[in-house]
Amino acid sequence: MLLERLTNHHLSEFLRYLASEVCQDEEHLPSLSELSARLGVSISVLREQLEVARALGLVEVRPRTGIRRLPYSFRPTVVQSLAYAIALNPEYFSAFSDLRNHIEAAYWFEAAARLSEEDCEALSRLIERAFQKLQSQPIQIPHPEHRELHLTIYRRLNNPFVEGILEAYWELYEASGLDLYADLAYLERVWSYHRKMVESLCQRNYQAGYEALIEHMGLIHQRSKPMPFQRFE
Template identity: 25%
Template sequence: MAARIPAYRQAQTAIKQYIEDHHLQPGDPLPSEGQLAKDMGMSRLSLREGVKTLEAVGILEARQGEGIYVKAFTFDSIFENLPYSFASDGQSLRDLLQVRTALEEGLVGMVASQVCPEQIGELDALARQMVQKACDGQTFEDEDRAFHLTLYRPLNNPFLNRLVELFWEVFRRLHGSTGVTHWNLEQTAQDHVAIVEALRAGEAEQLTQAMHGHFRQIKERLDPQNSPDAQTPDPPQPRQPVHK
């Protein structure tokens, strides 16, 4: 016998179907709670529970004294919960880096033909700030985040911007929780300088290679034992016979 679906889950499904059937857009209001419960043939309590769960995942927004509205899609609910779905270990960080690398390396070449001089100037200023802070022994998380968001702005893709922001922030949180300390500040800053120089040259392939070098450096930081610069331990020496 199939398990009975809880009333609040039925309410969730019914509300989402109502939004789809009535072609409601972000910012559109839903009917009053009483009317909606009547239309869906359920109790107000079940409807209220369904609304609460859909609020929690960012589909609905209940405005005090105004009613219930369809909410614009964002990654906010994912953003708040995703870090806790990852284990605080190096493997989770490497998995996320693999996805982030594929996303940014795959799209950065498109920026070369669409970026304007003003945006290159913004990126150049951020890269210079990173270099200065690195020379002073300071980290530059704010500048790093702003750099990557500014870099993809010419593509005019809000969905991409939110993904880049999401991956960047979750990566930062995981990075902090794993205790990774191998971070060459100056090299990281110079990676961003190389990206700006490739943008100025207008060469998509050069830009992709610059981004590839940046992420390769991050990967080596996470796996220092696999870095080309890692020292290979000397092979064990044969034991000398002991003469008595």
């Protein structure tokens, strides 16, 4: 009864329909005219509700295939809200970065214990590839490896909210221009910590990996490069 009251209060007719068992069995949703008749909502109102669902990443709308319900992801919601928040005040990125740091620290031991041998091998390959980029001439910034390393560590949690926040962090990180930072000494320090984290994970020495994680998180505060938040679009 409480759940029903909450959903009725916070969800539009279209979102309630998306969450229903009827909709979950459908690969493609009916047309707006059919949904309007089924839900008792005008097409104009339904179109507005559909646009909200699309902004939240809950549906996909294409000219030929129509409306398709998407698997739930928390990332689009976080990105939309955070992009707006940062447009209001760039300092919100620092607050969100702090949140991300606390989440990674809080879930480190649980996530580490769930990693498989295949995960450890994949993480080791990312370390190897990153150092190859740093040692190349000219150097290449191993940002894709940086993002994939952190997301891989926490992916086995199967927690869409943790995953959504971490994915949103990296999307905003890229939009801020931090992935373009080219100080070689800084990058080598970052990846030395990453190497220690991965080696500790593979050896199941989770405490040592945790300590490397915490030290690594402090490096971002040493960066003096201004963040061009006007790149958010």
